[in-house]
Amino acid sequence: MPDHYLTKAPMPEKKKEHPKIKSRLHPHNRHRERYDFKQLIAGCPELADFVVLNIYSDETIDFADPAAVKMLNKALLKHYYDLDYWDIPQGYLCPPIPGRADYIHHIADFLCGKNFGTFPMGDKIKCLDIGVGANCVYPIIGNKDYGWSFIGSDTDPVALESAGKIVELNPVLKGKVELRLQTDPKETFYRIIQKDEIIDLSICNPPFHASAEEAQSGTLRKLSNLNSKKVTEPVLNFGGQPGELWCEGGEGRFIRDMILQSKQFSASCLWFSTIVSKQSTLKSAIKSLDKAGVAELKTIPMGQGNKASRIVAWTFHTTEQQKKWMDARWKEIV
Numbered sequence: 001m002p003d004h005y006l007t008k009a010p011m012p013e014k015k016k017e018h019p020k021i022k023s024r025l026h027p028h029n030r031h032r033e034r035y036d037f038k039q040l041i042a043g044c045p046e047l048a049d050f051v052v053l054n055i056y057s058d059e060t061i062d063f064a065d066p067a068a069v070k071m072l073n074k075a076l077l078k079h080y081y082d083l084d085y086w087d088i089p090q091g092y093l094c095p096p097i098p099g100r101a102d103y104i105h106h107i108a109d110f111l112c113g114k115n116f117g118t119f120p121m122g123d124k125i126k127c128l129d130i131g132v133g134a135n136c137v138y139p140i141i142g143n144k145d146y147g148w149s150f151i152g153s154d155t156d157p158v159a160l161e162s163a164g165k166i167v168e169l170n171p172v173l174k175g176k177v178e179l180r181l182q183t184d185p186k187e188t189f190y191r192i193i194q195k196d197e198i199i200d201l202s203i204c205n206p207p208f209h210a211s212a213e214e215a216q217s218g219t220l221r222k223l224s225n226l227n228s229k230k231v232t233e234p235v236l237n238f239g240g241q242p243g244e245l246w247c248e249g250g251e252g253r254f255i256r257d258m259i260l261q262s263k264q265f266s267a268s269c270l271w272f273s274t275i276v277s278k279q280s281t282l283k284s285a286i287k288s289l290d291k292a293g294v295a296e297l298k299t300i301p302m303g304q305g306n307k308a309s310r311i312v313a314w315t316f317h318t319t320e321q322q323k324k325w326m327d328a329r330w331k332e333i334v
């Protein structure tokens with residue numbers, strides 16, 4: 001994200017040299033190079049209205065403007081993921097695509113390592129996305145880059161309707177993503193994973209904050225950083241419904257419950273995983289994993305500096321059982 005942008009006339013500053021590659025992103029991430037706005041506008045002409053020049057005369061958008069951020073997402077999803085249609089209801093989370101793609105690439109790399117250097121590819125690989133959201137971002141990326149099929153769950157019927165429309169209106173996704181409503185917000189797998197259903201991987205970007213107030217001050221902080229001055233009125237830019245931003249106990253409790261509940265589905269799913277944003281959550285998550293008696297766990301670092309985060313992945317299957325699973329399900333897949 002740029003440090004500076006202008007919404008008025010550009011000032012004559014000398015051109016800034018940018019590193020060619022955003023090295024904090026995973027090597028397989030499609031978004032490592034600076035946005036090529038000409039290319040993006042070619043696929044999504046409406047983006048042109050939102051492009052401005054920053055003080056270095058580089059093309060960019062106003063990242064504090066929700067309409068501009070949403071249009072950039074539409075253009076990226078069209079150009080890189082072949083989506084003809086993508087939209088979210090007003091006020092819903094507008095995800096930064098490059099960061100979301102990193103989760104998929106890091107976890108794919110991890111599975112590749114487990115699978116003796118071969119990426120598990122194709123729609124026989126079943127991924128469960130807990131909290132798919134209105135934006136459906138992980139199934140879009142995971143299907144495009146690895147061909148995986150998805151089950152997306154959510155507690156919010158409006159989010160599921162929106163995700164359903166994205167799947168329905170894009171031929172590339174049709175038949176590849178199934179959406180399921182979780183009617184009990186305290187549950188993550190129960191009622192979602194059906195009897196005898198086999199899941200190769202579950203992923204989750206959990207609600208982060210512990211209260212509405214905490215979520216609001218987080219949004220204000222983000223906006224203040226984007227505007228380089230203190231913002232006191234919340235404006236929806238990356239958006240977020242209450243259920244997307246917070247839950248009782250915050251990510252700590254959500255992840256603890258998910259870990260403890262995963263034990264009940266240990267035979268149905270090979271690898272469980274989640275994003276863990278806070279360092280303090282990592283410690284408690286590892287304690288919960290220990291308590292649940294997992295056979296193996298892995299912490300996978302993502303990003304760098306103040307954008308650093310991590311994935312925690314765990315399984316109840318021993319190395320021998322993992323090998324049997326991969327031989328049975330991942331071998332024939334090219």
Ligand SMILES: C[S@@+](CC[C@H](N)C(=O)[O-])C[C@H]1O[C@@H](n2cnc3c(N)ncnc32)[C@H](O)[C@@H]1O
Binds near residue numbers: 093135155205243
């Ligand atoms: C941070 S948002 C993530 C949305 C999307 N995956 C993304 O990364 O942009 C968390 C999502 O989890 C959903 N959610 C909350 N509790 C849930 C539960 N128990 N089961 C499934 N989804 C849940 C929320 O409604 C919300 O859509």
